[in-house]
Amino acid sequence: MIRTALKTAFAHKLRLALTALSVMIGVAFIAGTYIFTDTIDNTFSQMFDDIFQGQDVIVQSVSEYDVGFSGPAPMDESVLDTVLSVPGVAIAEGSVGGFAIIYDKEGEAIVPTGPPTIGGSMTNDLRLAGNVGLRDGRVPTAPNEVAIDARTADDNGIAVGDVIKVQTPDKVAEYEVVATLRFGESDNLSGATWAGFDLNTAQELFDLQGQYSGITVIGEDGTNVDVLRNSIAAALPDGIEAVSAADEAAAQSEALSESLGFLRTALLVFAAVSVFVASFIIQNTFRIIVRQRQKELALLRAVGATGTQVVWMVVIEALLVALVASILGIALGFVLSSGLTAVMGALGFDMPSTSAPLATRTVLISLAVGVLVTLAAAVLPAIRASRIPPVAALQDVDVRLRMSDRKRTLIGSIVLAAGLALVLNGLFGDILDFGPLNELTAVGVGALLVFLAVSMLSSRVVKPVARILGWPLPKLDNLTGTLAIENTTRKPRRTATTASALMIGLALVGFFFVLGNSIKASTSAAIEEGLRADYVLSVSGFSGGFSPQLGETLSTAPEIGAVTALRFGFWDNNGTEDFVMGIDTDTVEQTIELGVVEGSLDALGDGGVFVLQDNADAEGWALGDTVPMGLATTGLQEMEIVGIYTEANVVQSNFLMGMDTYKANFEGFGTDVDFVLAVKAADGVAPETSRAVINAAAADYPNVEVRDQVEYRKSQEAQVNTILVMFNALLALAVIIAMVGITNTLALSVFERTREIGLLRAVGMTRGQIRRMIRWESIIVAVIGALLGVVLGLFFGVVVTLALKSQGIDVLAIPAGQIIGLVIFGVVAGLLAAIMPARRAAKLNILEAIAYE
């Protein structure tokens, strides 16, 4: 039986290849996601190993909550003496770090598009500097000396001895370059620019006089690190801890990896969509294969094969497809992963050339998904195959082995109802409570069921829809058009399944179009209403922030009426990462409409937090209640709610703190700089004048972008557009799989209709006409898929937008142009998918076709 299965499989190489292709792309997506994120993990872990290389123990403030930019709070320098007095400590130095921008020799700031611009102190003893080494020059020792990373130096023609400007939180000043630095074998730190100063200078520049962010310790030769750590820890005052450098490296790399966990999840969700689409293709292919091999299978039954053996034959073929495709998929995963790495590189995040790892887990998951999905999709056709009666071998009968239409409609309707119930309950209802995270999963599962149901039910609409769609065809293209319509409608289920595969991808694209445009429209409207400021100054890329100096300069200018600074901080909201904005409470009324419904901004200036109405409602918080906030510097704080507000679209945060409260609770790297400035011109000042003043002030802060209201709105829309483009690019794979599906189905149909095509050719149909017939057929299928997708996409887009009303997405925008574009895309997809089968059909040898059994 196995040999028979293998023989049949190899006898139909093309069919096998196309089926395998759809599985392969899906598996590649999964494998690629794991390989890519593992590469990032490895890179980080390598990077932190390097950073802490050669160090034994790190002394730092106890951090209640470690995230992203906010490092540990500074400690007093006296701690260093304590550390040095511990027996076993050979050398120890303190260090500080912060925000710094390097300028090139022409005075232009060097601001990478993605990675941060950072600076810090350099240790006198380079043994304490981890993997930081000198490429050229010497360690800076004077207040006017700086060392910069070798990449920045090379890229900008800066050499040791040059004098350049460097911007730190409080000032821009000139320094002599005394060294270029390497980081292990790399010339920079994952794309960041780095400026190193001597310790005293750095302390002054980063406003940390008499303080250290951390102390690095190397023990005497032969000292056990754990013993050393314990003895240092015993000597330290409260609130300061000692950790082994290895643990700290692991912890930091883990923290960064975790913050990228969403990336893995998001990619896997898109991969799942691809695999789901692929399962449609597999099922369709095997159904057609079984139908085409009806006689052969019946003959096997007639000569004594049991039904079970026939099932096994089909299953073994599926298994073969799955294994080959999964293995190729894993290989293709490497290509996808390096593609993603290239994209990251293009965005400015240099990834050192760590080789892409293939974890056992990646192989197992990829194989499992590939094999299980293929088998699951092939099981129904296989069972169907086993029901072929032996008599079918002798008679030329079309054995009906399918579910009856009525049964199918019934099951489809039940699945549809269940899917819709899950989606709507997840979005609006609370009849079934799954909890917030599971709710998302419930909505996802619901959407999946809806897709399945629509695919089941759509076979009923294929006929009328194809007729309507094809209505102009016979007029355009006479017989080929008529034949195309008839061909798509003769096997409605096949057409429905093929179209459904395309439907899924395009429905999601359509969904994102509606949601994205609604978000854009809502944000625009909210900005128009909520932004009283004339200008918004924000940091470009991910470079953290900019010096508060800018805000101070502007607020003293007579042309400027009010300046509100916003700072950004993460906190631990009962186990989930949340964020809070620190704002200038004195000026915010003039610049941003918060819609304060309870409490007052004055109170916020004195302490406590503001909570967005929706969050307060959801948690049952009222004015005077406390919110337990896990804060990086100060640990768990019960913050009193001193106000409730309704407009979060401009501040983009559901929690607000007064700036003083913020500064008291957030210290360390990245929190000493402003994130956004909302600036209002003084009354009666012409826009050109105020703009000129702001531009002049901001010119000294190269990573700051100045936007007026309109520009700001556009930039917010552009952000949504970027995400839309990314999502659609990820969905492209699912759409490609669907196109492969159309190609496969058409190729199999052409094979099935060999005699028919031969006859058409004999009585005078040209090759061109045959090709046109297949093309029209493909276009009809694709457009049915696109239309179904658009309808579903609109539906999901509308309900999700409505459900997000409380999140501030209160404008429903349906992008007619983009939706029409999707349908046009369907036509193009159909054309492309038809190329290969149309060519094959046209090339059929007439005589063989006529004689074909």
Place this chain on the structure above:
Amino acid sequence: MTMTQTSARLAARIEDASKVYGEGDTEIRALDGVTAGFESGVFTAIMGPSGSGKSTLLHCVAGLDELTSGRVYIGDVELGPLKDKALTLLRREKVGFVFQAFNLIPTLSARENVLLPLLIAGADPEQAWFDQVVGILGLEDRLSHRPSELSGGQQQRVAAARALVSRPEIIFADEPSGNLDSRSAAELLDFMRRAVKEFGQTIVMVTHDPVAASYADRAIFLEDGKIVGELLDPTPDTVLDRMRQFGA
């Protein structure tokens, strides 16, 4: 070697035609220097045992297959130099076909199947001629049916109507009655004879059935790729006699 030379116009002819499949030891000469002409307005039967090359002869004359050497003409047009497109157009305009099985497009109605060559060409049918053909074949009330709703005899009559409706120079029929019961076969063959007698149609039919051949005006006998005999106004008996002579 016999060959009928009359003053009548030849609808198709084949000269010194050979068709070789395979090479060396496996070489098969399906046609071996065949020369024959098919007069306009004559119903010719090509007879011969299995493997005699009769179907190959039909396919080559009809422009469905290419000769290894020799020449084929439909009317005055030599098929050899024609490219696929020109050949296809020639088949569409000048040739009609009736095959043994699978003659009809299952998704098209009987009417559309009859009109198939015209629909492919985008040409308008002559309504009167269409009605006449359909009337003679008794298909008037079956025109809106799909092939699957027609009997085998009706299906072959639809195919015959299709072959006639475009008034081709010549109709090629490959065992047209091979799959039919004797009554349906007689009806179909009778109609083909009427088409020749009444409308001056030219038909070349491949068959191995002496009864079918007896409907023709003339029978050509093929064996091992060569023409081995000819019979005018054949009857089942004379055909059988002749076949015995060749030991077929």
